[in-house]
Amino acid sequence: MATAAAAASQVAVSAPVVSSRGARSSRIQGGSNLSFTNRSWIGTTLASESKVAAQRRHVSKVLCSVQQASKSKVAVTPLHLESAKEPPLNTYKPKGPYTATIVSVERAVGPNAPGETCHVVIDHGGNVPYWEGQSYGIIPPGENPKKPGNPQNVRLYSIASTRYGDSFDGKTASLCVRRAVYYDPQTGKEDPSKNGVCSNFLCNSKPGDKIQLTGPSGKIMLLPEDDPNATHIMIATGTGVAPYRGYLRRMFMEDVPNYRFGGLAWLFLGVANSDSLLYDEEFTSYLKQYPDNFRFDKALSREQKNKNGGKMYVQDKIEEYSDEIFKLLDGGAHIYFCGLKGMMPGIQETLKKVAEQRGESWDQKLSQLKKNKQWHVEVY
Numbered sequence: 001m002a003t004a005a006a007a008a009s010q011v012a013v014s015a016p017v018v019s020s021r022g023a024r025s026s027r028i029q030g031g032s033n034l035s036f037t038n039r040s041w042i043g044t045t046l047a048s049e050s051k052v053a054a055q056r057r058h059v060s061k062v063l064c065s066v067q068q069a070s071k072s073k074v075a076v077t078p079l080h081l082e083s084a085k086e087p088p089l090n091t092y093k094p095k096g097p098y099t100a101t102i103v104s105v106e107r108a109v110g111p112n113a114p115g116e117t118c119h120v121v122i123d124h125g126g127n128v129p130y131w132e133g134q135s136y137g138i139i140p141p142g143e144n145p146k147k148p149g150n151p152q153n154v155r156l157y158s159i160a161s162t163r164y165g166d167s168f169d170g171k172t173a174s175l176c177v178r179r180a181v182y183y184d185p186q187t188g189k190e191d192p193s194k195n196g197v198c199s200n201f202l203c204n205s206k207p208g209d210k211i212q213l214t215g216p217s218g219k220i221m222l223l224p225e226d227d228p229n230a231t232h233i234m235i236a237t238g239t240g241v242a243p244y245r246g247y248l249r250r251m252f253m254e255d256v257p258n259y260r261f262g263g264l265a266w267l268f269l270g271v272a273n274s275d276s277l278l279y280d281e282e283f284t285s286y287l288k289q290y291p292d293n294f295r296f297d298k299a300l301s302r303e304q305k306n307k308n309g310g311k312m313y314v315q316d317k318i319e320e321y322s323d324e325i326f327k328l329l330d331g332g333a334h335i336y337f338c339g340l341k342g343m344m345p346g347i348q349e350t351l352k353k354v355a356e357q358r359g360e361s362w363d364q365k366l367s368q369l370k371k372n373k374q375w376h377v378e379v380y
Contacts, residue, residue, distance in 0.1 A: 073255035076164040078126075082258050087131040088216055094154050097139055097212040100124045102205045103172060110275030117178040117239060117278060118203045119160070126171045128213055132162050132246035133221035136173060137214035140198040154214055155198035158221070158338065158378070160242035162250045176242040176278060179203045221378050223247050224334060229263040231333035233325060235347065237270045237314055240339025241278050243378070252286045252294065263293065264328075270299040270314030270343070297321070315346040322354040329365075334374050341379040 092098040103121040122136075130136070137154035144150045157175045165172030180196025183189065205211070221243050224230065234244040244267055251261035271277055277298065286294045297317050304312035307320070318325065329335060337344065348362075355362035369375040 074168055074253055076162075076168045076170075076254050076256060078170055079257065081129060081163050081170055082256065084129075087134060087219060087222060088129050089219075090215060090217060091128055092214050094137070094139065094151075094214055097137075097214050098124065098128050099210050100128070100213045102207055102209040102211060104207055105203060105205055108176065108278055112273060112275040114272050114276065115178055115181065116203070117176065117276075120175045120177055120202050120205070121166055122173050122175065122211065122213070123171060124173060124213060126169075128173070128216065129170065130159055130163055130173065130216035132159075132223045132250055133243045134159055134216040134218045136175065136216055138175075138198055138202065139212035139214065140201040141212075142197070151212075152197065156215075156217065156380075158240070158242040159216070160245045162246045162254060164254060168254065174245075175202065176239045176245070177202050178239050218378070221336065221338065221376055223250065224373070225259055227263070228259060228261050231264040231266070231328050231331070233266045233268075233328065233333055233335040235268045235314060235318065235335070235337045235339075235343075237339030237343045238276070239278070240337075240343075240379075241267075241269055243338055244336070245279050245282070248283065248286060248294070252290055261293065264295070264333075265293060266295040266297075266328075268297050268299065268314055268317050270301065270317070270339070273300055273302045276300075313346065314343065315350040318347060319350045319354060322350070326354065326358065329369065329374065332372070332374065334376060335369070336376040338378045339380075344377070344379055 101123040103123050104119075105121075106119045108117045108119045109115075128136070135156045135158050137156050139154055140152045142152055144152050157177065159173050160176040161172070161174035164170050166174050177199050180199045182191050182194040182196075184191045202211075223232070223246075232247065234247065236244060248265060248267070250256060250259065251265055267283065269277070277300075283294075283296050287296055299312045299314040299317045301311040301313055306312045306316035310316075325333075325335075337347065351366075352362040355365055366375065
């Protein structure tokens with residue numbers, strides 16, 4: 001029986017990396033460099049850079065607005081997207097999906113990243129609105145192998161953009177997709193017959209291709225906005241960073257009249273190496289522009305060592321800043337976890353150890369965080 005190819009190098013887990021959320025783990029072959037329709041999103045590569053550096057710079061530049069170089073925020077429309085009192089839920093269901101159109105598929109990692117991840121922009125024409133932290137369902141083409149004559153099952157993907165999309169007009173949504181590739185444990189060779197159906201479909205898509213969309217769904221990861229000065233601690237492995245990209249663009253990039261963020265956003269991202277970092281230039285620009293409101297810590301398992309000399313996983317970074325994190329949680333901070341299901345045991349173990357060192361019961365603390373709606377988890 002084949003196992004998932006993309007090893008969970010950003011977290012210490014032994015289980016196969018098979019996404020129960022429809023292979024949100026994915027990989028694009030050939031790295032097609034398709035451009036966004038909004039050309040202002042394309043950065044310029046310096047001729048003097050090395051070939052590898054130039055490739056990485058291009059990848060990140062296409063995902064990073066040139067407008068970020070300025071303190072001024074980007075105007076968004078239509079503002080009636082702010083007026084809903086409740087998030088939209090299941091506007092389109094599996095039996096009646098919406099036919100959306102692929103705008104672009106961009107390679108989102110550098111050449112030395114294990115596996116391959118894409119940034120996929122989808123045009124929904126403003127007909128499938130969503131809130132930050134929600135997910136879309138994708139129905140890949142073809143017949144369900146377990147139910148002949150029926151369509152494929154829905155695969156869920158966290159949305160990696162704000163409700164206004166990458167073009168700021170409320171008509172697009174973005175997904176962060178890593179191609180699921182499987183290897184036979186007996187031979188160690190890739191088994192193309194078992195590759196992730198939906199992730200490969202999305203990563204192979206071309207501009208103009210049609211896709212079947214359901215949703216949006218989910219309330220667990222919605223960004224609480226009742227207190228614009230709140231603290232938000234965001235912990236992700238790999239493509240689990242998707243909802244946080246939406247949060248951060250809303251906080252720091254977009255000019256949203258009714259949401260002026262003045263709190264602290266602290267992102268912890270665990271990936272294999274520097275080339276695996278997603279939206280790195282985008283996040284780094286926030287550090288430069290909003291040093292008092294944004295912190296960004298990376299756990300690079302193949303490049304960094306933890307305090308014991310082992311690989312640096314995201315839970316090691318959490319332990320490194322545990323005293324500060326616990327004080328922030330005691331002060332009402334929200335904490336979010338998104339990524340591989342295998343990330344949670346190591347993180348929970350770390351938090352429990354820290355709590356005990358502080359003379360606290362982690363079970364009681366966790367119960368209180370959940371009761372206060374400070375605890376947000378979405379794993380797959």
